[in-house]
Amino acid sequence: MTDKTKILLDENELSTTWYNILPDMPEPPEPPLHPGTKEPIGPKELSPLFPIELIKQEVSGDRMVPIPEEVLDIYRLWRPTPLYRAYRLEAALKTPARIYYKYEGTSPAGSHKPNTAVAQAYYNMKEGVSRLATETGAGQWGSALSLATGLFGLKCTVYMVKVSYQQKPYRKSLMHLWGAEVIPSPSNKTNAGRKILAKDPDSPGSLGIAISEAVEDAATHDDTKYALGSVLNHVLMHQTVIGQEARAQLETEDEYPDIVIGSVGGGSNFAGLAFPFIGDKLRGKHDVRAIAVEPTACPSLTGGEFRYDFGDTAELTPLLKMYTLGHEFTPPAIHAGGLRYHGMAPLVSKLHAGKVIEAVALRQTEVFAAAVQFARSEGIVPAPESAHAIKCAIECS
Numbered sequence: 001m002t003d004k005t006k007i008l009l010d011e012n013e014l015s016t017t018w019y020n021i022l023p024d025m026p027e028p029p030e031p032p033l034h035p036g037t038k039e040p041i042g043p044k045e046l047s048p049l050f051p052i053e054l055i056k057q058e059v060s061g062d063r064m065v066p067i068p069e070e071v072l073d074i075y076r077l078w079r080p081t082p083l084y085r086a087y088r089l090e091a092a093l094k095t096p097a098r099i100y101y102k103y104e105g106t107s108p109a110g111s112h113k114p115n116t117a118v119a120q121a122y123y124n125m126k127e128g129v130s131r132l133a134t135e136t137g138a139g140q141w142g143s144a145l146s147l148a149t150g151l152f153g154l155k156c157t158v159y160m161v162k163v164s165y166q167q168k169p170y171r172k173s174l175m176h177l178w179g180a181e182v183i184p185s186p187s188n189k190t191n192a193g194r195k196i197l198a199k200d201p202d203s204p205g206s207l208g209i210a211i212s213e214a215v216e217d218a219a220t221h222d223d224t225k226y227a228l229g230s231v232l233n234h235v236l237m238h239q240t241v242i243g244q245e246a247r248a249q250l251e252t253e254d255e256y257p258d259i260v261i262g263s264v265g266g267g268s269n270f271a272g273l274a275f276p277f278i279g280d281k282l283r284g285k286h287d288v289r290a291i292a293v294e295p296t297a298c299p300s301l302t303g304g305e306f307r308y309d310f311g312d313t314a315e316l317t318p319l320l321k322m323y324t325l326g327h328e329f330t331p332p333a334i335h336a337g338g339l340r341y342h343g344m345a346p347l348v349s350k351l352h353a354g355k356v357i358e359a360v361a362l363r364q365t366e367v368f369a370a371a372v373q374f375a376r377s378e379g380i381v382p383a384p385e386s387a388h389a390i391k392c393a394i395e396c397s
């Protein structure tokens with residue numbers, strides 16, 4: 001055990017493959033269903049929305065999927081990200097526990113989201129797509145995709161939840177800077193948006209509505225596809241660079257975690273960190289507890305039902321079997337905007353239903369108190385989303 005605070009890998013130790021948990025699942029997740037016929041959907045039905053390579057990844061049975069060199073080149077702009085040992089927080093808590101945190105805040109967009117945005121933009125570019133349409137809540141996913149599409153010379157249209165568009169104008173500027181077009185949602189550009197506006201001209205918007213608009217945009221334009229920032233299998237897989245790096249970094253300290261903790265919105269952040277460790281557990285190599293942390297204001301895993309539901313408000317997306325609060329649920333306006341989604345990734349949902357992972361819901365006030373304690377001991381001001389995981393780590397210590 002050294003007493004290094006910051007553990008970095010050499011650039012050459014960057015993970016060159018993504019980890020796909022599908023072949024290690026005790027039971028495969030249920031297939032997505034067509035929104036109209038309610039029959040399982042295949043690659044053909046998904047191809048208006050996604051490039052073939054991502055559809056293949058969505059159902060791939062390969063455990064390790066090579067990361068293309070062009071994607072690795074961009075990952076190298078900020079990866080490997082540092083793993084810190086929170087010595088000062090440990091001291092403040094007077095705990096014998098050793099607390100480590102993986103810091104994705106060094107990416108250009110400031111979150112983990114570019115890990116999949118870069119991969120998605122790359123495969124779309126390879127298949128000749130010229131524009132991507134997407135939604136964003138607080139702006140994290142929209143800015144990650146704006147960055148990525150800019151790097152690969154694609155156009156990008158971001159439907160941004162109207163209330164965030166008004167409250168966070170600097171996020172919009174960031175997306176403009178990287179070359180994207182940003183449209184407050186609901187908008188009059190789509191049928192889905194016009195329908196909402198006819199009923200409620202002052203609608204503040206929601207992630208569910210913005211997804212409907214972006215999906216409709218992609219489905220009705222031949223040169224345009226859709227990109228989703230979380231929830232889907234391929235998105236979770238792209239994020240596993242986080243957990244694979246963390247595992248290698250801990251290994252240099254002769255450590256293996258007893259508990260892995262991540263906040264969950266749609267589930268990709270948690271999956272990215274936890275799946276490589278959960279894979280070790282499922283293959284009988286190491287035991288580990290994995291805890292997904294959500295807000296009490298939007299408790300899909302701890303308060304939702306495990307059933308088929310739509311990903312959006314207008315019922316345009318395929319039906320996914322997931323823990324859901326219902327696709328018409330509008331979460332209250334908590335600060336952790338990235339955790340305000342009614343559903344949960346089917347892979348994370350299936351693991352929770354099978355009791356492979358645990359979930360807790362935390363209140364905003366206690367989460368913020370933990371964020372303050374973390375900032376005053378470690379110096380880094382955590383995102384409201386990440387603060388959920390910090391509070392849980394403090395409780396476990």
Ligand SMILES: *Cc1c(COP(=O)(O)O)cnc(C)c1O
Nearest residue numbers: 140230265266267268269338385
């Ligand atoms: C978007 C976001 C989350 C939630 O992400 P999911 O992958 O959908 O669970 C968590 N933390 C931060 C900082 C985010 O930007």
